[in-house]
Every structure is written in structure tokens, then in C-alpha cells.
Amino acid sequence: MKPASLDLISAQETSSRLGISRASLYAYVSRGLIRSFASPHDPRQRLYALDDVEALVKRRTRFRRPTAAAATALDWGLPVLETALTQIEDGRLLYRGVDAVELAETATLEEVVRLLIGDVDPKAFTLPSSPVGPLAGPALGSSEFVSQAIRLLSEPGSEVNPSREIAAILRLMVAAASGGEPGTAPLHRHLAASWQASSEAADAIRRALVLCADHELSASAFAVRVVASTGASLRNAVIAGLAALSGPRHGAATDEVRDFLEDCDRHGGTMDDRTLPSFHHPLYPQGDPRGAALIERLPLRVVDAAILRESESRTGERPTVDAGLVMMERAHNLPRGAAFALFAIGRTAGWLAHAIEQRRQATLIRPRARYAVAQDKASS
Known part of the structure; x- marks a missing residue:
């Protein structure tokens, strides 16, 4: 309005x-x-x-x-950069022209991968990948997840069959969060089963993965494209995305939301004069549609619902996808840290699509720097 x-x-x-x-x-x-x-x-x-x-x-x-x-x-x-993958326009997120919120009603992450990349063999997700390396159990804290995912992706892959390699990379990301071999099960169902979540939670996980699949030229997507432009492997391009996501200015939002809510829990649900983090996104002046699509289906905790209402009233803003992911984690009693893992797993679909699109453009991303003489502050 x-x-x-x-x-x-x-x-x-x-x-x-x-x-x-x-x-x-x-x-x-x-x-x-x-x-x-x-x-x-x-x-x-x-x-x-x-x-x-x-x-x-x-x-x-x-x-x-x-x-x-x-x-x-x-x-x-x-x-x-030019891309045919994702567009953000009039408050909507579109994957190749398809509204992501509408897509999340029924689609799986595997289907979104095929939509974004365009020529992935659907049979790739029905055939087993190479066995996942040794796992120390699920890694759900942001730093732990990134470390485990990078370790798994560091094993050599094979791009002789690109579709099989895409499926293998996604399964490795899921294995980092679940602590187990995904096999050929739908990725959201494997996560729900490994986290002992309900069927309602499994559907929420599916929805979250789809909504997180891509977001145009984020910092991590740009890192992926830079690495892919050099001719590096898909696994190394995804590792670049994970490295960028590990930075506190990109991937820390879910941790901030969770810390805030847990602090409110310790104080009887009291917010004082604070507001919930992640209540503004510069690309969505009227509110992040991903956050709304996640939250509207959740059996919210009473205290979380109250915090949402009060934060909206104080800021006039709407919750972002990061707030929605943490609210989902809490509403469905998912393991602590699941919000970050879901974001990273879902975003891997977009990273793979960006890497492949950049390869097809066959250009090296190599901007020039503007040299500036450092100012000696001590002499001033």
C-alpha cells in the first residue's frame, strides 16, 4: 500500500x-x-x-x-550482471518467471533445481550417489555446519555426468545437517526423519528449502559466480558460497533472531524497548514475501506470536525470511540451528544454477581496483 x-x-x-x-x-x-x-x-x-x-x-x-x-x-x-535465474520485482520473488511463494505451495527443492538450471535429468535424484564420507553426527550451528559441509564437498567429485554431480552436491549438503546418508529419499523428508520431525514439519521444511533456493545476486551468489568464472569445479564454487555465507554480515541473521527470542524466553517473553531483528529488507519495501509465506502456516508459540505482533506494531515493517526460519525452527521443535542449515541447503540450488549460468557465459569476472594512497593519520 x-x-x-x-x-x-x-x-x-x-x-x-x-x-x-x-x-x-x-x-x-x-x-x-x-x-x-x-x-x-x-x-x-x-x-x-x-x-x-x-x-x-x-x-x-x-x-x-x-x-x-x-x-x-x-x-x-x-x-x-545479467541473469535469467531470479528476479525481484514489485515485492515478488520469481524463479525463471515463476512466483517462488506460489511454487513453494507444492514444489520440492529437487524440482526447483531443475527449474533453475534447466537441463537436469530428473532421474539423477532417483539414483544413489557415492557414499558420504565419515560424519561426526549432524552439524547445526552455523560455523559447525559450514565446516562439515566444506569438508564433505572437498572430496573429489565427477562432472562427467553433470546431473548426477548436482544431485550429489545437494545430498552432501543435506548429510552435513542430518548426520546421515540421504540416499534417494526426497531431501526434505530425509531431514524431517533425521530430526524426528512431524509430517507437518516435513512440509514446512520443504517450503523453506524452496523459498531459500535463490535471491538474485547476494554476496554468496556473487562469490560463487566469481569462482565459477575461473573454470573451477561446481564443488569448489559451492564452497565459495559457503565461505561467504559464514561471514556475520551475510549468514548470521538467523542466529541473531534466535538469540533475541531465547533472551525473551529467559525474561518471561518481555521485549522491553527492543524489536525483533530481521524486520526489514531493502529489496522488499512492503515486506519480505518469503517471511510471510513461512510464518502464516506455522503453529507459532504464544510468546513468539506476541513478539511478532509487537515488533510489527513498533516498526511498521514485516519479518524477513530469517525471522520466519527461526520461528519455524521453534514452532516445530526442530534442532537448534536448523534454520541456518535449511537456508544454506536451499540456497545451494541457486549457487549451482549461478555457477552453471556463469560457466555458459564463458567470461572471467575480473573487475579493476582503483588505487588509493593510504592516509597517514598519525601525522595529521
């Missing part, structure tokens, strides 16, 4: 002010740089936030130099 004080302009005027094509305008919207709303007079027409357009005009004026423009593009900036 449009805020009452927000001025809107047409697509034609927006394109004219920015000097861009309609296709570029839609790219700006998908990156969250310009908010888009349905016209109150014609639902088929989109209108655009004038404040956002003027901010972009000022930004362009400030950064006319190509080197400065390139630098800002790397920090929630303008699109820098």
Missing part, C-alpha cells in the same frame, strides 16, 4: 527523468532502487515513487565518473 504522502509518477516520466529504457526501469525496481505501486485508476498500470527517482538523479549527478559509478555498484547498487 502506498503511503499517503508519497508522490507517484508514470513509467514514461520516470524513464524520461532518468534517461533510461523501460527494461532498465524494471531492473531498478527489481533491485529495490525505485518503489513501484499499482495505479488507483488502472490496476494494470504501475506508478513510481518520485522521491526514489529524484534520489537516483542526484546520485547520478554526484557520480558521473565511471570509476565511482563502478565502486557504488558493488554495494546494493545498480545491476552489474
Whole structure:
């Protein structure tokens, strides 16, 4: 819904002010740089936030130099790579044009892998992979999961049959979280069985994996594409994604949400003047649809439901997918840390798709650096 004080302009005027094509305008919207709303007079027409357009005009004026423009593009900036995988537009997440929230109603992660990559043999998931190496049990803390997954992926694979290798990589990721051999069972069912979860929880796990499958050019997806552009193996490209996800500025959100909720538990559900973390995403001004799709189906704990309501009231924002994953973990009594593992396993589908798409483009990602002389603060 449009805020009452927000001025809107047409697509034609927006394109004219920015000097861009309609296709570029839609790219700006998908990156969250310009908010888009349905016209109150014609639902088929989109209108655009004038404040956002003027901010972009000022930004362009400030950064006319190509080197400065390139630098800002790397920090929630303008699109820098072409992809046919995922689009974020008008508050929706689309996998190859298919709404991810609608897809999550029935699809499995295996089906989403085939959608994103395009030519994966469906029989690959019905045939056994090579035996999983020794496991020390399930690894569910974020650092423990990443370490175990990287160790398993470090074993040499074979890309003679790419579909079989894709299935093997996904199974290794699942094995890191379950502590057991997935075999040929659907991945979400294996996780539910290993975590002794109910059939309702199994369906929630399936839904979460689908919703986490890809999110355009995240930091980890970019790392995957850089590594894949060198011709590295799919396993090494996924390891790059895991390494990026291990950083606290990318993969720590579920830990922060859980820590907050557990602190509230210790204090009788009291929030004081705080609000739940992960209640804003810059690409979704009207709220993260993944978080809503997860939470609306959960048998929420009473205290968690109250915290959600109070946080929404205080911030005017909606919970992100990270909040939804932790709420799901708690609602279905999944092992502590399952939220992060589900995020990483689901995102592996997108990492594989990005790696393969980058390989097909046959270009090396090698930007240039702008040299800057270090300032000697001690002499000032």
C-alpha cells in the first residue's frame, strides 16, 4: 500500500527523468532502487515513487565518473550482471518467471533445481550417489555446519555426468545437517526423519528449502559466480558460497533472531524497548514475501506470536525470511540451528544454477581496483 504522502509518477516520466529504457526501469525496481505501486485508476498500470527517482538523479549527478559509478555498484547498487535465474520485482520473488511463494505451495527443492538450471535429468535424484564420507553426527550451528559441509564437498567429485554431480552436491549438503546418508529419499523428508520431525514439519521444511533456493545476486551468489568464472569445479564454487555465507554480515541473521527470542524466553517473553531483528529488507519495501509465506502456516508459540505482533506494531515493517526460519525452527521443535542449515541447503540450488549460468557465459569476472594512497593519520 502506498503511503499517503508519497508522490507517484508514470513509467514514461520516470524513464524520461532518468534517461533510461523501460527494461532498465524494471531492473531498478527489481533491485529495490525505485518503489513501484499499482495505479488507483488502472490496476494494470504501475506508478513510481518520485522521491526514489529524484534520489537516483542526484546520485547520478554526484557520480558521473565511471570509476565511482563502478565502486557504488558493488554495494546494493545498480545491476552489474545479467541473469535469467531470479528476479525481484514489485515485492515478488520469481524463479525463471515463476512466483517462488506460489511454487513453494507444492514444489520440492529437487524440482526447483531443475527449474533453475534447466537441463537436469530428473532421474539423477532417483539414483544413489557415492557414499558420504565419515560424519561426526549432524552439524547445526552455523560455523559447525559450514565446516562439515566444506569438508564433505572437498572430496573429489565427477562432472562427467553433470546431473548426477548436482544431485550429489545437494545430498552432501543435506548429510552435513542430518548426520546421515540421504540416499534417494526426497531431501526434505530425509531431514524431517533425521530430526524426528512431524509430517507437518516435513512440509514446512520443504517450503523453506524452496523459498531459500535463490535471491538474485547476494554476496554468496556473487562469490560463487566469481569462482565459477575461473573454470573451477561446481564443488569448489559451492564452497565459495559457503565461505561467504559464514561471514556475520551475510549468514548470521538467523542466529541473531534466535538469540533475541531465547533472551525473551529467559525474561518471561518481555521485549522491553527492543524489536525483533530481521524486520526489514531493502529489496522488499512492503515486506519480505518469503517471511510471510513461512510464518502464516506455522503453529507459532504464544510468546513468539506476541513478539511478532509487537515488533510489527513498533516498526511498521514485516519479518524477513530469517525471522520466519527461526520461528519455524521453534514452532516445530526442530534442532537448534536448523534454520541456518535449511537456508544454506536451499540456497545451494541457486549457487549451482549461478555457477552453471556463469560457466555458459564463458567470461572471467575480473573487475579493476582503483588505487588509493593510504592516509597517514598519525601525522595529521
